[in-house]
Amino acid sequence: MPKSSFESLNKIRKEKGEEPFANPRNAAAGSLRQLDPRIAASRNLDTYLYGIGEIGETGVLSHSEGLDLLDDLGLKTNKERRTFVNIDGVIDFVNSWVDKRPNLPYEIDGIVIKVDSLAQQLKLGNTAKSPRWATAYKFPAEEVVTRLLKIELSVGRTGVITPTAILDPVRVAGTTVQRASLHNEDLIREKDIKLGDYVIIKKAGDIIPEVVNVIEERRTGEEQEFEMPTHCPACESELIRLEGEVALRCMNPKCPAQIREGLIHFVSRDAMNIDGLGEKVISQLFEKGLIRDVADLYKLTKEQLIQLERMGDKSATNLVNAIEASKSNSLEKLLFGLGIRHVGAKAGKTLAQHFETIENLQEATMEQLTSINEIGEKMADAIVSYFHQPEVNQLIEELKTVHVNMVYKGPKRERIEEENSFFAGKTVVLTGKLQQLSRNEAKDKIEMLGGKVAGSVSKKTDVVIAGEEAGSKFRKAEELGIEIWNEKRLLEELEKE
CATH class of the missing domain: 3.40.50.10190 (BRCT domain)
Structure with a gap:
């Protein structure tokens, strides 16, 4: 969304008594989510095309040639792009935009640097998340000063205790910030952060608030040292620091905070993707004792759901249907949802493709797991340890009882087995x-x-x-x-x- 469109939109919203958008990025995303295309059209969005998906028979050999072709076709590309023969030219170009950035008619937070040759792009390939032939240079983040009022502790689904700074509200990079993650005790000690300190805040990548450092010269002597607890704030179990880790961890599998976070993770988009089961609904169900673990989600009735705050008849019906539909998800969704340590969405799919059923995975040995591409010893050990827990196997049986699918449904792993290959069968x-x-x-x-x-x-x-x-x-x-x-x-x- 151009700056001019953003300013016009917020002026109209203020006149109507509506909350203004925090920044053009949020405004553009909110506009695209409108169900009425006339509303989106009225907000004067714009676009630049930054590449061609399929080159085909165009004769294009480089990324820059592809963008020139788009220009010739009458499509809109960014005219500020440049091609260089060495990295010095790239660095000079990036540095020149540090000062010129505010003069652009739209917001940017960095510049993308790409290998131009399509043949070299192909050779470099991609990781699971991004191309190896492109990288984003982020401009230095805006920094502001505010006061750290207190430090709150939260318990994650794996038991990790995370301290969060509670701040005097302050505007940073277009939004008001009141909280910033402090990650762990070591970071608090390293930066010598005390309660009551004046601190410098920035948004990492213009998105995530973080404490940069403390302004020691503004100390009055009334600031207080922060001490990490020895026991879990949710269940009072003794906290442990595992060898090689910086985080304190609650090891109690019955810890209510861990169970709640695990339930929120289980229903999330990349996991079982149960639409309508957000954090607030999960919290209500947990507090009312209607769910204790993920298997209980599949025993919920419409009558139980209607009792929840802001849950009408139609919403309850839709939620029951969404829970039922999730039973047929492919195995990789379940594996990610179970929250096995070190197993992300990509590893869940790799495991599901290889073992095909949860029973096969439950019986897998360390050697079988580490023989799979992308599964290292640390992840393999976590998987074996997870499935050796009696309560885990009991949970799997409960999920089977309520007919949750335990089989991989996606395409099999592609494999080229050349009869003449030296490696075939080796x-x-x-x-x-x-x-x-x-x-x-x-x-x-x-x-x-x-x-x-x-x-x-x-x-x-x-x-x-x-x-x-x-x-x-x-x-x-x-x-x-x-x-x-x-x-x-x-x-x-x-x-x-």
Whole structure:
């Protein structure tokens, strides 16, 4: 939304006695969500096109050529773009916009830098979340001063205790900020934050409020040290700091705060996606004793839901239907929803694709799990530990009783098994640090050619690929007389394939 459209819209909203939008980004998003297209049209949104999805037979070989083509077709692109032959030109360009940024007719929080050659973009590829051929440079965030009044503690679904700064309300980057995460006790000590301090606040990425540092010269001597508790603020269980972690953690699986947060996570969009079951409804159900765990969600009746605050007949009916519909979700949604430590949405899908049923995953060993691309030892250990808990297996049985699907429904993992491939049917172990490929890239390529990448060396191992600083796996391979390759030999074999 251009600045001029934003100012006009807020002027109209104020005249009508309505709450003005905080910033053009929120205003644009709110306009697009309007069910009436005439309202969205009246708000004078604008657009720039920043790329072409499918090049096809256009003869375009670079990103910049693609944008030129869009211009030729009469489509709207950003005329401030530039192409450079070295990084020095890019840096000078970015720095020049630090001061010129306020003169643009629209808001920006940074500049995207892209590799121009489409062939190089293809070679660089993508991670699960973003392209490797592009990165966003964010401008320095606006900083303001306010007073830290107190520190509140919250308990997350994994038991982590997170301190949050409660601030004198202050405007930062277009919105009023009253809270800022302090992450953990170590950060509070590192920045020497005390109750009553004047602090500098900024929004990380122009979005998340954080405390930058303390203004020590404004101290009066009345500021107080903050002490982290020794017991959970929700259930009074003793807090523990696990080895290698900075966070304090409540280890009580019956902790009400953890259960509540776990329920909110279970119904969220990337998990079971139960529309209408938001944080407030979950809190009411939990406080009234209608739910104790996620299985109880599937036993709720329309009559119970109607008792809730602001829940009418139609809303209750819709919610019952949404809960029922979630039973048929594919397995990966359930795996993410269960909140297994270290298992995100992407890992949930990888596990679901590989094991296909929850029963297969429950029986999986460390070796079976670490042989899967993207599953490391830390995640594998968390999965095995999770399914060894009696209460977890009892919960799975309860979910089966209420007919929640436990089977993967998506497409099977793509695999190219070449009969003539050296790797077809072979077990390969990677050890040490590879220079030209990441461990995951090497795994991907070997598996696509029919090989299996294992996490440990045994008599069944066919080849060990040793990078720099290879350790015990390399020595064991030597002892067992297993064929050992260096990275150069691997690359030669992959090139041949």
